[in-house]
Amino acid sequence: MGRRRKRRKKIVKRRTLPPRYFECPRCGSKTLTIDFKKSGKLRTKIAVVRCGTCGLHCEFEVPEILDRVNVYNKVVDLVYEGRLEECMQAGEEGVGGEEEAPGEAGEYEEEE
Numbered sequence: 001m002g003r004r005r006k007r008r009k010k011i012v013k014r015r016t017l018p019p020r021y022f023e024c025p026r027c028g029s030k031t032l033t034i035d036f037k038k039s040g041k042l043r044t045k046i047a048v049v050r051c052g053t054c055g056l057h058c059e060f061e062v063p064e065i066l067d068r069v070n071v072y073n074k075v076v077d078l079v080y081e082g083r084l085e086e087c088m089q090a091g092e093e094g095v096g097g098e099e100e101a102p103g104e105a106g107e108y109e110e111e112e
Contacts, residue, residue, distance in 0.1 A: 043063060
């Protein structure tokens, strides 16, 4: 007499997707989105970076193989180097408030 054969449990491997929203390096809220548009050049695409809270808007060309996480790291590097204004010039026309950060106005009022 033979034993009853045991069933194997299937191991389900879950694939983790990269996040859709990132933390904004300028204001700290988690509302930074990165989208892509087609570019006229071969093997490149245009990355559009937007923050829903502080109005950060940046567009620049990236190689086709980069995904959202790589573009986010590139934006963070630009912010820490102080070169973010180079890519923001196209989108800065409609957004005001770069000259005065929130909280600076209150500091000047207290000193007077």
